Amino acid sequence: MLTIDITGAEVLGQQGFHRDGLSLSGGLIMDAPVGRAVDLTGFRVLPGIVDVHGDGFERHLAPRRGAMKQMAEGLVAAEAELAANGITTGVLAQFVSWEGGLRGMDFADQVFGAIRDTAGGLVTDLRPQLRFETHLLDDYAGLPARIAEWGVSYVVFNDHLPHARLAEGRKPPRLVGQALKAQRNPEVHFQMLLDLHARRAEVPAALDSLCATLADMGVQMGSHDDHTAEARAAWRARGVKVSEFPETLEAAEAADAAGDVVILGAPNLVRGGSHKGNVSALDVVSMGMADAVASDYHYPSPRRAALMLARSGVLDFAAAWALVSAGPARALGLRDRGVLQAGKRADLVALDAADRVAMTVSGGRVSYLSGDIAARLVA
Template sequence: METHIAIQGGKYLQQDQNGHPGWSEESLYLHGLHIASAGGNHFQHNGKQQFFDATGLLILPGLVDIHGDAFERQLQPRPATSFAYDIAFADTDRQLISNGITTACHGLTFSWEGGLRGREAALATLEQVAAQKSRVHADHLIHLRFENHHLDGLHDALNWIESGLIAFFAFNEHLPSILKKSASPEKLVAYAERARCDVAGFLERLHKAQSRSPKVAQAISQLAAACRQRGIAMASHDDETRMDRERFQELGVDVSEFPKTEEALQAAKALGNHVVMGAPNVLLGGSHCGGLSASDAVRRGLCDTLASDYYYPALLHAPFRLEQEDICSLAQAWQLVSLNPARVLGLHDRGNIAAGQRADILMIEKQADGSPRLIATIAAGKLVFCAEPQRLQYQQSLELAA
């Protein structure tokens, strides 16, 4: 059943004709999957219109998470455990909508390590995301994080790209750091547990991948060409030098994801690249692993998008923290978590509240301390989360997702 929802009261974030964010207190009208009109009073409906009283609330576009791998914790919450993919992703979907994420690009790591990040796990994730589309509330997409030394996975990755299964692609190079950290017996055991093998087996995989270094550049070129042909946005992960960024730029990889050094960050901006950093970094006051400060990068205009990375709640809270710390306005901060990532992904139907856009909308209470409390999430026109049902009128007719 198509829904007809009017959102009245509150104020919503919009873009003016010049693309500048601002606020409006006019009503919103939703019809089916889309926003029918923003402002005015000319909405036509079939008599089953429902009303949401948003008095005192901020109305914001749904969050677009360009990089999130917290779903791995639902699959493998402990090193020696493994849970069914349908259960894990159903729980992930509930976590997403209760944190305001209406579009989620799952960071699927495809690595020579195997185990949680191996071929069987990747296939299971791809199959589950495809199978659940009619049952989930958020829009689940795949961000393939390809480990550059995983030459055994090259054919699979090319096939998935060609099949249209990938929304975003990232080139990862974690082998040098894994090689270094494996000198610690404790860390080596942890790697082996994640890879679901013993220590000897993990070391064999590690050294096999390392031995293939001379062929990595050719594999990267093949993958980049395939993505360019399909129009898939690409990122390089953990850039450290200007040379790193320039090398990927030549291949059409124009997103720098989590640059590790000031040199790489400055190089990305000089090249006109899009920079993605972590929302948890904002909440923690800096990188947990000694990297750059996302808040500082935003302050200097060097960060374009924030991602949940490994913690879904961070994406909702980070824009409010940026406002609290006078780094930028909330309207500007919200572009980092909605409009900007949507544009990178080529999703021009979301990230903005305007007529014709997909009806992905959040209603948020800004609390006394400046932090957000999510009151309601509407995803593709359906009310999928509501903390204050008394704000609904004619609730018995509303299509409320379970």
């Protein structure tokens, strides 16, 4: 672990930048110098990014169907990408969905087992999240035991069934390709979707029971793609207090008004809008309703989103960066990180003059180092 006194750099505190230096030792931020100065003049030192929801790791674990046999190697590659983008805590969001294949239960079992068995040997703090499709009613009974076995402490609920088409008995777009990915006959896949849709009336009561069980286990719960205030209220009544990527302003306002955690997608912010035509994340941020910004499917985006918000004047730098550091740390209940304060974890990222990631430190250990900063650190 690093034992250094960072000098010369602009260090981001809760009120803005200062040049008072930053001391690290034993994996923590210290309240006094430790004796070895490292001059980082020209760099900005910021709290490490806490990515509260990301599935960009999928391409490392299964770049092609059947290509990844050693999943631990895929996690090592995913960690390298996280670190290169200033992420010091990464929540890996893995589906269990009717889509099957890489989003099926068997693959999820492999992913969660690999995270459980591998993450402790990595530098970046990797944490699992289960994204569960609500209409998989036959999986409800065994799910709590699986969650406990996997070591999952964060579950997010989705409903991606194309209900409107299924109600009309019409096949959804891309059904054939989707079925083949799951190694299913397209007609069998379509009938499965119809059967799941037909049982939709059973879902609310099943969710009530499942959420109560998970709450008793201490599992944090979120809903994905909230569309209405009523839907958000129903989730809240089940103890599901996180609203991930609300699709409408109505849903975001309802979550914020009730004190729920609102998480937005960084790609939405960087792009300037949703690729699906949902509410603009920029509007939600501008109205002061965002608690955290997540990578979603693109790990460079949290850094870029925070910088964009600061440069455009939507938020000051400290508030913008808090959306990718302190905010998500609070959302996850991680009180030991997200800010550069004495006693907190030594999680930080150093940006160069072009705002590229030059160094990432997680728990006092270097996870990424590039360019001129390396010579200063080892001198």
